[in-house]
Amino acid sequence: MDDYSFAMRTQGLKRSFIREILKVTEEPDVISFAGGLPNPTLFPVKEFSAAAARVLAAEGERVLQYSTTEGFPPLRELIAKRYRERKGLQVDASQILITNGSQQGLDLLGKIFIDPGDSVLLERPAYLGAIQAFALYEPEFRTVPLEEDGPDLDRMEEELGDGKKSPKLFYAVPNFQNPSGISYSREKRAAVARLLKGSGAVTVEDDPYGELRFIGEELPTLAGMLGERAVLLGSFSKIVAPGIRLGWICAPAQVMERLVTAKQGSDLHSNYFSQRVLYQYLSDNDLDAHIRRIRAAYGAQRDAMVKMLELHCPPEVSWTRPEGGMFLWLTLPGRLDAMELFDRAIKERVAFVPGAPFYVDGGGSTTLRLNFSNSDLARIETGIIRLSKAIKELLAGA
Amino acid sequence: MDDYSFAMRTQGLKRSFIREILKVTEEPDVISFAGGLPNPTLFPVKEFSAAAARVLAAEGERVLQYSTTEGFPPLRELIAKRYRERKGLQVDASQILITNGSQQGLDLLGKIFIDPGDSVLLERPAYLGAIQAFALYEPEFRTVPLEEDGPDLDRMEEELGDGKKSPKLFYAVPNFQNPSGISYSREKRAAVARLLKGSGAVTVEDDPYGELRFIGEELPTLAGMLGERAVLLGSFSKIVAPGIRLGWICAPAQVMERLVTAKQGSDLHSNYFSQRVLYQYLSDNDLDAHIRRIRAAYGAQRDAMVKMLELHCPPEVSWTRPEGGMFLWLTLPGRLDAMELFDRAIKERVAFVPGAPFYVDGGGSTTLRLNFSNSDLARIETGIIRLSKAIKELLAGA
Numbered sequence: 072m073d074d075y076s077f078a079m080r081t082q083g084l085k086r087s088f089i090r091e092i093l094k095v096t097e098e099p100d101v102i103s104f105a106g107g108l109p110n111p112t113l114f115p116v117k118e119f120s121a122a123a124a125r126v127l128a129a130e131g132e133r134v135l136q137y138s139t140t141e142g143f144p145p146l147r148e149l150i151a152k153r154y155r156e157r158k159g160l161q162v163d164a165s166q167i168l169i170t171n172g173s174q175q176g177l178d179l180l181g182k183i184f185i186d187p188g189d190s191v192l193l194e195r196p197a198y199l200g201a202i203q204a205f206a207l208y209e210p211e212f213r214t215v216p217l218e219e220d221g222p223d224l225d226r227m228e229e230e231l232g233d234g235k236k237s238p239k240l241f242y243a244v245p246n247f248q249n250p251s252g253i254s255y256s257r258e259k260r261a262a263v264a265r266l267l268k269g270s271g272a273v274t275v276e277d278d279p280y281g282e283l284r285f286i287g288e289e290l291p292t293l294a295g296m297l298g299e300r301a302v303l304l305g306s307f308s309k310i311v312a313p314g315i316r317l318g319w320i321c322a323p324a325q326v327m328e329r330l331v332t333a334k335q336g337s338d339l340h341s342n343y344f345s346q347r348v349l350y351q352y353l354s355d356n357d358l359d360a361h362i363r364r365i366r367a368a369y370g371a372q373r374d375a376m377v378k379m380l381e382l383h384c385p386p387e388v389s390w391t392r393p394e395g396g397m398f399l400w401l402t403l404p405g406r407l408d409a410m411e412l413f414d415r416a417i418k419e420r421v422a423f424v425p426g427a428p429f430y431v432d433g434g435g436s437t438t439l440r441l442n443f444s445n446s447d448l449a450r451i452e453t454g455i456i457r458l459s460k461a462i463k464e465l466l467a468g469a
Numbered sequence: 470m471d472d473y474s475f476a477m478r479t480q481g482l483k484r485s486f487i488r489e490i491l492k493v494t495e496e497p498d499v500i501s502f503a504g505g506l507p508n509p510t511l512f513p514v515k516e517f518s519a520a521a522a523r524v525l526a527a528e529g530e531r532v533l534q535y536s537t538t539e540g541f542p543p544l545r546e547l548i549a550k551r552y553r554e555r556k557g558l559q560v561d562a563s564q565i566l567i568t569n570g571s572q573q574g575l576d577l578l579g580k581i582f583i584d585p586g587d588s589v590l591l592e593r594p595a596y597l598g599a600i601q602a603f604a605l606y607e608p609e610f611r612t613v614p615l616e617e618d619g620p621d622l623d624r625m626e627e628e629l630g631d632g633k634k635s636p637k638l639f640y641a642v643p644n645f646q647n648p649s650g651i652s653y654s655r656e657k658r659a660a661v662a663r664l665l666k667g668s669g670a671v672t673v674e675d676d677p678y679g680e681l682r683f684i685g686e687e688l689p690t691l692a693g694m695l696g697e698r699a700v701l702l703g704s705f706s707k708i709v710a711p712g713i714r715l716g717w718i719c720a721p722a723q724v725m726e727r728l729v730t731a732k733q734g735s736d737l738h739s740n741y742f743s744q745r746v747l748y749q750y751l752s753d754n755d756l757d758a759h760i761r762r763i764r765a766a767y768g769a770q771r772d773a774m775v776k777m778l779e780l781h782c783p784p785e786v787s788w789t790r791p792e793g794g795m796f797l798w799l800t801l802p803g804r805l806d807a808m809e810l811f812d813r814a815i816k817e818r819v820a821f822v823p824g825a826p827f828y829v830d831g832g833g834s835t836t837l838r839l840n841f842s843n844s845d846l847a848r849i850e851t852g853i854i855r856l857s858k859a860i861k862e863l864l865a866g867a
Contacts, residue, residue, distance in 0.1 A: 074697070074723060075671065076637065078584045078606070081727050108535055116529030123521045131514030135710035137506055171569060171736040178735045182605060186476045203734040207580060208476070239474065273473065299472070312533035314741040325472060329479050336601040337576045338569040342740045343712040 080187075080207050096422035102454035104441040105422040107249065107397060110372075111445075113365050114312045115352065122351035130347070138343040140335050142169025142319070146350045150305065150319055160295050160303075166321050168330050169341045173279055173304040173318035177204035179337065180275055180302065180320070183329040184239055185210045192230055192238040192272065194222065196429030196438070198249045201242050201277065212431040213238060217251055219391070221259030227266050237271035245293060246281040247396025250429045250440040254394055257290050264296035273326075274301040279318075282310050282362050284395035285370030299323045307349060309397070310362050315345040369397065372443045372451060379455035385463055390441075397444035400426070403437040403462070412439065412465050421457040478585075478605050494820035500852035502839040503820040505647065505795060508770075509843075511763050512710045513754065520749035528745070536741040538733050540567025540717070544748045548703065548717055558693050558701075564719050566728050567739045571677055571702040571716035575602035577735065578673055578700065578718070581727040582637055583608045590628055590636040590670065592620065594827030594836070596647045599640050599675065610829040611636060615649055617789070619657030625664050635669035643691060645678040645794025648827045648838040652792055655688050662694035671724075672699040677716075680708050680760050682793035683768030697721045705747060707795070708760050713743040767795065770841045770849060777853035783861055788839075795842035798824070801835040801860070810837065810863050819855040 096103040126134050141147065147167040154160040170176045177200065185191065185208035193202070195214035202212070215222045215230055222243075231237060243263075245255040255263065267274055276293045294301040306318035320330060334340070376399055380390055387404040401423075403409060409425035416422060426438030446454060494501040524532050539545065545565040552558040568574045575598065583589065583606035591600070593612035600610070613628055614621045620641075629635060641661075643653040653661065665672055674691045692699040704716035718728060732738070774797055778788055785802040799821075801807060807823035814820060824836030839856075841849060 075582075076669070077581055077727055078587075080584075081581050081731070106535075111530035111534050114530050114533045116525055116533065119533065120522060120525040120529065123525065124518060127514055127518040127521065131518065132509035132512055135512045135514065135517065135712040136509050137504075137706075137711045171740070174734075175736040183475055183479050184473075186478075189476075200734075200737070207731065207734050271474070308535075312742075313535045314533040315743075316736060316738070316740045329475055333479070333605065336572075336598075336605050337735070338573040338714065339598070340714070342569070342714045342743055344710075345713075345740055345743060 080209050083206065092422070092424060095417065101417070101420045101422050102446065102450050102457065103422040104443070104446065104454060104458075105424045106442055106445055108442070108445040109309050109313060109397070110368060113368060115356065115361060118356050119312070119348065119352050122355060123348045125355075126347045126351045134344050134347040136343070138340050140331050140340045142167065142341060143343065143346040143350055146346055147319075149350065149353060150321070154321065158292055158295060160292065162321055166323065166327055168320045168322070168327060168334065169346060170318050170320055170334070171316040171338070171341050172308055172313065173277060173306040174200050174204065175337070176304045176318055176320040177201050177275075177277070178207075179330050179333050180240070181205045181208040182333045182337075183326070184273065190236065190238040192241045193431060194243060194248065195432070196250055196426060196435055197242065197431060198244055198277065199428055202431055205242070210239070214432055217248070217253050219253065221245070221253070221255030222263055224259070224262055224266070227263060231266045231270040231272065239272065240275055241267060241272045242275045242277065243293060244277045246278055246290075247283065247393050247398070249280070249396070249398055250424070250426065251400040252391040252393030252396055252398045253400070255290070260291060260293060261296070264293055267293070267297060267300065272300075275304065276301055277304045279304070279306040279309055280396035283366055283369055283397070285366050285373065286394040294321070302326060310358070310365065311349065311352070315342070315349060317341060317345060317349055369444050372446065372448065373399070375448045375451045376441065376443045376455060379452055380459075383456055383459035385459070385466055387466065388462060397442055399441045399443060401439045401441060403439070404466070405437060407462075407465055408436050409439040410436070412461060415465055416458055416461040419457040419461045421454045421461070423458070478607050481604065490820070490822060493815065499815070499818045499820050500844065500848050500855065501820040502841070502844065502852060503822050504840055504843060506840070506843040507707050507711060507795070508766060511766060513750065513759060516754050517710070517746065517750050520753060521746045523753075524745045524749045532742050532745040534741070536738050538729050538738045540565070540739060541741065541744040541748055544744055545717075547748070547751060548719070552719065556690055556693060558690065560719055564721065564725055566718045566720070566725060566732060567744060568716045568718055568732070569714045569736070569739050570706055570711065571675060571704040572598050572602060573735070574702045574716055574718040575599050575673075575675070576605075577728050577731050578638070579603045579606040580731045580735075581724070582671065588634065588636040590639045591829060592641060592646065593830070594648055594824060594833055595640065595829060596642055596675065597826055600829055603640070608637070612830055615646070615651050617651065619643070619651070619653030620661055622657070622660055622664070625661060629664045629668040629670065637670065638673055639665060639670045640673045640675065641691060642675045644676055644688075645681065645791050645796070647678070647794070647796055648822070648824065649798040650789040650791030650794055650796045651798070653688070658689060658691060659694070662691055665691070665695060665698065670698075673702065674699055675702045677702070677704040677707055678794035681764055681767060681795070683764050683771065684792040692719070700724060708756070708763065709747065709750070713740070713747060715739065715743060715747055764793075767842050770844065770846065771797070773846045773849045774839065774841045774853060777850055778857075781854055781857035783857070783864055785864065786860060795840055797839045797841060799837045799839060801837070802864070803835060805860075805863055806834050807837040808834070810859060813863055814856055814859040817855040817859045819852045819859070821856070
């Protein structure tokens with residue numbers, strides 16, 4: 072019983088299951104595939120340190136002062152330019168708002184769009200951080216199942232069709248989704264965009280992993296096909312480092328206006344010192360070369376995990392083969408429960424995230440998420456052998 | 470007419486009037502008393518740079534990685550220890566949540582406490598950032614007028630008395646308030662705490678300026694008298710630097726639990742790199758000596774502003790004589806309007822913030838806020854002469 076009269080919106084709040092799980096899995100002899108961490112050995116520590124020294128020496132008083140809500144203009148322009156040059160999007164710096172990681176982008180979008188009871192369409196399974204951010208604005212969640220190449224189009228049409236009130240938002244991670252590792256195919260992107268265009272929904276396209284593709288060709292954004300009916304979220308967490316909490320929202324002018332006002336009330340502006348150090352780092356170094364190194368490393372780690380699963384995992388188990396990103400998704404045979412497997416796996420000193428929390432409407436008990444970005448090849452080999460052993464034991468006992 | 474269906478809570482949103490005004494006043498020949506900026510010549514740039522180099526050299530991979538929602542434990546303990554040793558508060562590190570400046574503290578408190586229509590009691594005038602943060606959660610604002618030594622106790626009793634439903638929150642800045650510069654006297658603190666204890670209100674005590682006292686003795690916190698019925702907000706923006714966006718909430722365990730969950734959804738955690746650099750800076754340097762330097766500088770600037778007003782300002786005008794902080798509050802004779810004065814002052818190349826936006830329930834048209842922290846003595850002298858000239862002109866024309 073609380074002694075305080077908290078707001079209604081907090082009544083259903085749960086701490087992130089994943090963040091709680093991470094505490095269990097931090098013991099050093101546990102091989103953890105549970106987190107969603109980028110590999111810190113790839114962080115550009117020296118270059119970042121040089122950038123920090125440079126901006127503080129040149130403009131120390133300036134970079135430690137208050138600044139504008141929208142963010143450092145050259146950093147916003149750099150992001151816009153990458154969209155123009157690499158994605159063919161007609162974007163200028165005025166459409167970029169710098170946020171505290173893309174998680175804050177989700178919170179601000181929830182704040183300006185969601186009234187209690189509004190319908191928000193999620194992928195099934197869906198990114199937990201989005202569920203958490205949006206849930207505080209009390210929407211009614213609906214879901215569209217993900218198939219191997221993107222959303223189930225029939226179900227998508229049902230949710231967006233004429234007979235039904237459009238959801239306010241559709242939240243999508245079309246590249247190497249968290250948790251499933253699934254990417255939308257070129258055809259599905261076009262089909263999904265067609266359905267969305269006919270609806271009243273605003274699409275929130277979250278793309279933290281898009282630059283981390285190791286296989287296949289780059290595919291167009293939904294935002295490019297949807298124009299004013301979409302906002303794009305991006306992040307420096309996976310291509311530079313997450314500890315500086317810098318991401319962005321790219322949005323049409325009318326949406327940007329509300330976002331900036333909401334951001335003023337939320338925290339005035341994002342960390343200006345970090346924005347300036349990041350911009351200096353990006354100016355003095357070749358980001359694309361750095362991203363190629365991350366891709367090569369994660370690609371090798373992904374290959375090792377897939378190969379070890381093929382070698383050691385019982386044939387009743389299936390898994391996704393992601394073309395990029397940081398995650399791989401396992402489905403156990405129907406009689407097994409991933410929570411039970413979790414307990415057994417911890418005894419074997421290996422950890423993962425059970426899939427159920429990613430399903431807002433129940434289900435997913437046979438699924439689990441494996442992270443491959445934050446383990447070296449040796450730990451991936453040992454970890455998958457341990458996990459396979461735990462699965463075999465569970466199968467034998469079931 | 471919007472093309473988007475935004476949430477109800479955004480309908481009344483206005484961009485901060487102050488942040489808009491600042492754009493007008495940034496021309497270099499304008500002497501601006503409008504902002505609320507600390508003086509950047511006092512930022513510990515070299516020491517901060519050394520701290521950044523040290524943490525990146527020693528633990529670069531660690532400090533650029535994701536971290537915990539609550540914040541860096543030694544930084545939390547340092548804050549708790551200062552409360553214990555300097556304020557006599559029984560606080561431990563588990564009660565400290567690191568936020569993106571204290572502005573985010575206000576947003577998170579709004580998020581967990583305010584349902585639409587809930588009553589929130591503000592000072593009159595009130596800090597604009599709090600009005601903005603809380604307004605997004607659609608409360609009904611009520612106000613208690615500030616007298617020279619704190620709230621009007623009769624009105625406070627009316628608002629908190631038995632006959633009436635208690636407000637959910639009482640928001641107070643008892644030390645050197647923004648915008649008025651007013652501090653609660655020792656007697657008023659005790660009386661206000663007595664009234665609050667008898668009510669159901671939770672007190673949000675915001676203390677960003679408390680360490681910047683140049684005159685008089687340090688006074689007890691409301692939180693110390695209210696125990697579990699209060700939360701305290703603090704900030705490094707005024708005692709170190711605001712560009713790193715680091716502040717904190719100090720709250721009882723039950724409130725902390727909700728705040729941490731809300732913060733997870735809002736942005737996962739505060740900038741970890743900056744937390745580590747700040748902690749290193751605080752470990753390697755004498756913060757109290759640094760604060761003494763700030764106090765001495767601001768005290769001299771405050772004295773200069775008061776002296777120049779006494780010398781040049783018409784006797785019909787009155788002003789506060791703040792014992793600390795960054796602001797001084799002017800009241801014009803009743804027939805003059807501060808917005809009109811603003812236009813005339815800009816022609817004289819001096820700027821301030823008109824007081825009306827600080828009054829949620831109207832009024833305040835004869836008041837204005839002057840910032841003395843971010844101008845050197847020469848600019849204060851010239852600026853007050855210009856402002857006095859504009860006031861005299863307006864008086865002559867009225």
